[in-house]
Amino acid sequence: MFLTKKEEKMCDGEFGETIRKSMDILVALGDIYGASKLVDITSAQVSGVSYKTIGQAGLEYLEDLASEEFEYSGINASLNPPGTDLDNWKALGFPEDFSIKQNQIVDAYGNLGISKTCTCTPYLVGNVPRFRDHVSWSESSAVAYVNSVIGARSNREGGPAALAAAIVGKTPLYGFHLEQNRKANLIVNVNGELSGADWGALGYIVGKVVGGGVPYFKVKNTPSNNDLKTLGAALASSGSVALYHMENVTPEWNINDIEEIEDYVFVSDNDILETRAKLTTTDKEPDLICLGCPHASLEEIKKVAQIVKGKTIKNKLWICTSVSVKATADRMGYTEMIESAGGNVVCDTCMVVAPIEDMGFEVIGVNSAKAANYVPSMCGLDVVYDDVENLIRFE
Ligand SMILES: C[C@@](O)(CCOP(=O)(O)O)CC(=O)O
Ligand code: SF4
Numbered sequence: 001m002f003l004t005k006k007e008e009k010m011c012d013g014e015f016g017e018t019i020r021k022s023m024d025i026l027v028a029l030g031d032i033y034g035a036s037k038l039v040d041i042t043s044a045q046v047s048g049v050s051y052k053t054i055g056q057a058g059l060e061y062l063e064d065l066a067s068e069e070f071e072y073s074g075i076n077a078s079l080n081p082p083g084t085d086l087d088n089w090k091a092l093g094f095p096e097d098f099s100i101k102q103n104q105i106v107d108a109y110g111n112l113g114i115s116k117t118c119t120c121t122p123y124l125v126g127n128v129p130r131f132r133d134h135v136s137w138s139e140s141s142a143v144a145y146v147n148s149v150i151g152a153r154s155n156r157e158g159g160p161a162a163l164a165a166a167i168v169g170k171t172p173l174y175g176f177h178l179e180q181n182r183k184a185n186l187i188v189n190v191n192g193e194l195s196g197a198d199w200g201a202l203g204y205i206v207g208k209v210v211g212g213g214v215p216y217f218k219v220k221n222t223p224s225n226n227d228l229k230t231l232g233a234a235l236a237s238s239g240s241v242a243l244y245h246m247e248n249v250t251p252e253w254n255i256n257d258i259e260e261i262e263d264y265v266f267v268s269d270n271d272i273l274e275t276r277a278k279l280t281t282t283d284k285e286p287d288l289i290c291l292g293c294p295h296a297s298l299e300e301i302k303k304v305a306q307i308v309k310g311k312t313i314k315n316k317l318w319i320c321t322s323v324s325v326k327a328t329a330d331r332m333g334y335t336e337m338i339e340s341a342g343g344n345v346v347c348d349t350c351m352v353v354a355p356i357e358d359m360g361f362e363v364i365g366v367n368s369a370k371a372a373n374y375v376p377s378m379c380g381l382d383v384v385y386d387d388v389e390n391l392i393r394f395e
Helices: 004-011 017-033 050-068 096-112 142-150 158-166 198-210 225-238 269-279 298-308 323-332 334-340 370-379
Strands: 037-038 043-046 076-079 135-137 170-172 186-190 214-219 264-267 289-290 316-321 344-345 363-366 384-385
Touching: 004 363, 004 370, 017 050, 017 142, 017 158, 017 170, 043 142, 043 158, 043 384, 050 096, 050 363, 076 142, 076 158, 142 225, 198 225, 198 264, 198 269, 198 370, 214 370, 225 370, 264 384, 269 344, 269 370, 269 384, 289 298, 298 316, 298 323, 316 323, 363 370, 370 384
Parallel strands: 043 076, 043 135, 186 214, 186 264, 289 316, 289 363, 316 344, 363 384
Antiparallel strands: 037 170
């Protein structure tokens, strides 16, 4: 891979150990994937934040990296969800030792120059690249969104690579950074109109078929941005999708030569119904309904507030989001409506990266196919997959 004189000096340690270690990761990646050079990025999104997933070794690695002075690239970089509500963990019943360690991890990232936004939907709260910008994002649902809905360019980075890219402000030029790799290779024809949890079911079905390819959707009704975030999350969890196109909807849909795509899949109403049923793993009622995978937007919180307003919820309810979105929900009175009904707006964390298996829950109600896919495997708990309206039960 070609390196400039300055980049070579960075690799040789002339700019300090933190920069050298970061360059090591980026150059190794570039060599593996045959990148021609490094390219400047405008944004990074760093996963590998939960104490549940990176543990003590991860915390020590980050504290060590942050202990040295270095010049941060200055690009906009934000963090993925940690495993606790960083400020409100005590009141919400998150384990103390875990929450303290978790705050130390987030502080170490902060010392490295990464914003403590702690969300998988950074595009809702100020980390919004422009069309065609090169970026380095690692949360898989966010990668799907930034490539597909925003039209910026990212590979599916691992946490350490996105951190290295943030520190240096560059990423190796290969894969989805190159125009020629952004074309679709599978056409998905969807038979009926979709709503709510149907979008996640569609993503789950197509992710399994397309793997790491690029699907091109033809759908009957236009999805909202919230639907696109749900769809992308599901595609990226059942497959390893980083980019999809939707006819007349996403910004690069017309870069494709449709006639040249040989592979087709048809998704019927019945496929959607069967998948919705398959994603539920139990016939028991959920003891926790956990919404916001990916992290909820203000409109999604508003919808829940309207459903529960003036009523009493039977089971526990969390709606997970970022501190920034919650601040607006507070002002709008949505948080108050949800709390009065017995629910909580939970910041920073989510049902997958929090240690919910140690918090006394057994069955989790979710409206996200990604969460339905990961809660059984990452938390060992059962899930019920359905629309918000059907999940929430009242006294
Ligand atoms: C499951 C996931 O959404 C959250 C866990 O990620 P991490 O602990 O931030 O590496 C990661 C992903 O899908 O990229
Ligand atoms: S599992 Fe869902 S809510 Fe949790 S970080 Fe990933 S996308 Fe966000």
